[in-house]
Amino acid sequence: MASLSIKLSTISPVVRISIGLISLLMGWVMLLDMLVGFWPDNSQMELELREKTSENLSIQSALYVQNGDFDGLKKVLEDAVEHDEQILSAAVRHKSGHIVLQVGDHERFWKPIDSKNSTIDFARLEITANSDPWGELEIAFKPSTPKSILGWLSKPAVVSFLLLCIGGFVLYMFYLRGVFSYLNPSNVIPDRVRVAFDAFSEGVMMLDNTGRIMIANKMFRSWSDEKDKDADLFGKFARDIPWISNSMGADQKNYPWSKAMEVQQSVNGWPLKITLPSGDSIKVNINCSVIQDEGSVRGCLVTFDDVTELDKINAELSQTMGKLQKSQAEIEQKNDELYRLATRDPMTGAFNRRAFFEDAGKILEEHRISKRPLCAIMSDIDHFKKFNDVHGHAVGDLVIIAFAKALGVPLRTKDMLCRYGGEEFVVFLPDATPEVAMKIAERLRQEVEQRAGPSIRHTVPLNITSSFGVAQLEDDVVDLTMLIDRADQGLYVAKKSGRNRVKFYGEPIEANAPPEEPRDLH
Numbered sequence: 001m002a003s004l005s006i007k008l009s010t011i012s013p014v015v016r017i018s019i020g021l022i023s024l025l026m027g028w029v030m031l032l033d034m035l036v037g038f039w040p041d042n043s044q045m046e047l048e049l050r051e052k053t054s055e056n057l058s059i060q061s062a063l064y065v066q067n068g069d070f071d072g073l074k075k076v077l078e079d080a081v082e083h084d085e086q087i088l089s090a091a092v093r094h095k096s097g098h099i100v101l102q103v104g105d106h107e108r109f110w111k112p113i114d115s116k117n118s119t120i121d122f123a124r125l126e127i128t129a130n131s132d133p134w135g136e137l138e139i140a141f142k143p144s145t146p147k148s149i150l151g152w153l154s155k156p157a158v159v160s161f162l163l164l165c166i167g168g169f170v171l172y173m174f175y176l177r178g179v180f181s182y183l184n185p186s187n188v189i190p191d192r193v194r195v196a197f198d199a200f201s202e203g204v205m206m207l208d209n210t211g212r213i214m215i216a217n218k219m220f221r222s223w224s225d226e227k228d229k230d231a232d233l234f235g236k237f238a239r240d241i242p243w244i245s246n247s248m249g250a251d252q253k254n255y256p257w258s259k260a261m262e263v264q265q266s267v268n269g270w271p272l273k274i275t276l277p278s279g280d281s282i283k284v285n286i287n288c289s290v291i292q293d294e295g296s297v298r299g300c301l302v303t304f305d306d307v308t309e310l311d312k313i314n315a316e317l318s319q320t321m322g323k324l325q326k327s328q329a330e331i332e333q334k335n336d337e338l339y340r341l342a343t344r345d346p347m348t349g350a351f352n353r354r355a356f357f358e359d360a361g362k363i364l365e366e367h368r369i370s371k372r373p374l375c376a377i378m379s380d381i382d383h384f385k386k387f388n389d390v391h392g393h394a395v396g397d398l399v400i401i402a403f404a405k406a407l408g409v410p411l412r413t414k415d416m417l418c419r420y421g422g423e424e425f426v427v428f429l430p431d432a433t434p435e436v437a438m439k440i441a442e443r444l445r446q447e448v449e450q451r452a453g454p455s456i457r458h459t460v461p462l463n464i465t466s467s468f469g470v471a472q473l474e475d476d477v478v479d480l481t482m483l484i485d486r487a488d489q490g491l492y493v494a495k496k497s498g499r500n501r502v503k504f505y506g507e508p509i510e511a512n513a514p515p516e517e518p519r520d521l522h
Contacts, residue, residue: 018172058125077103094135109140203304257300260288345419348404356418374473375437377427378487402452441468467494471505
């Protein structure tokens with residue numbers, strides 16, 4: 001009951017009185033209808049009309065049946081169903097129970113509750129031929145009782161009742177608003193209080209516990225429409241102020257002053273963007289202080305601090321910071337590009353020799369101290385000089401690019417690929433044991449053999465193979481150059497053993513290997 005009284009107290013007195021008056025009026029109308037039949041009985045009129053329609057069709061049906069003209073009878077029933085919107089279907093049933101003819105979806109609409117007598121929705125009329133019972137005429141009408149709320153609301157009596165309620169309520173409300181305008185209690189507020197409130201540079205309003213405005217200062221009123229700028233807004237709900245409802249919605253439960261009065265605590269710094277009638281926008285911070293009297297909430301004092309200029313300055317600072325961050329990101333991107341140009345081979349994208357020795361040398365030293373495994377692979381293209389001599393240097397460059405791409409695809413993220421010189425490449429494998437390095441080298445060899453040649457579009461299919469030498473970091477390896485030199489010796493063994501194979505440092509040259517041309521031919 002307490003919650004109900006609170007909800008009723010939030011309704012405007014004009015609305016509450018209008019509801020009471022229209023309720024009394026409609027109660028009196030309903031009593032008159034019970035006593036003297038104020039509303040016409042449409043159901044009785046509808047029943048009489050359906051009875052006449054059914055009797056006419058029954059007489060015509062008897063004539064056509066007696067003459068044996070069932071085609072003519074069907075035409076009569078079709079005209080009736082087509083032109084009378086109240087008739088859904090009709091059928092002529094012989095006394096044996098067999099339907100002789102039907103119009104409309106009779107099986108769907110013919111569902112009478114009473115199997116013998118007629119009702120307002122289902123008519124049964126006897127057909128006689130030569131004074132003897134012949135059968136029945138069955139007519140299914142539209143349901144007289146609405147099957148949905150929309151159908152019930154469309155009944156003339158209900159429509160009239162609703163129009164009377166709504167129209168009477170609106171008339172009462174407009175009339176009472178006019179009456180209350182002459183009884184404005186805002187005159188009890190002293191002028192000195194108004195002057196003091198108008199002196200504030202921020203917008204100020206004082207509300208009662210239902211959200212009605214008790215007083216609003218000049219700055220607050222200046223944000224309203226022209227018609228409200230000179231009004232004191234006394235007794236008006238804050239939610240009815242256009243810029244408040246447009247900015248915060250129509251539900252005053254979400255307003256900061258409603259929350260402050262609900263929890264009986266101040267609410268400060270509530271941000272809000274207001275669109276004025278002129279089209280300009282301002283930003284304010286709302287502060288709400290609860291007004292209490294002996295523990296009960298009587299209202300709330302609300303101030304609106306205009307922070308538009310401060311917000312504009314902050315926005316400009318944020319924009320400047322954004323530009324600085326963007327410039328910094330562009331500089332970092334340029335630095336990354338410069339670093340890539342300085343450390344990468346422009347043709348293949350692999351590390352160049354200088355950058356490789358700088359980074360890989362540090363990694364090798366860390367692995368030496370921590371006794372972690374590390375391997376290096378030296379590889380080059382078999383018979384590379386023949387590609388340049390037979391197909392030209394342009395094709396030779398494509399062969400190197402395809403070779404580098406094939407080497408880079410299967411590698412781990414921490415592995416390093418370096419173009420050591422010409423068609424020679426070094427693969428640096430941190431934390432790789434000799435067994436792992438040999439497997440990686442074999443996988444690289446297969447990748448080159450299977451994919452490098454087909455990836456180059458050329459008039460003549462190119463068969464590209466490569467040889468690999470593998471070496472591991474041992475106690476006697478003093479630097480990166482020595483490790484690469486051992487891998488290069490393994491490569492030399494692979495070349496001398498017939499090419500297109502992988503050899504570990506220290507392995508002997510295979511017996512019965514084919515003769516080898518000088519190594520500088522590759």
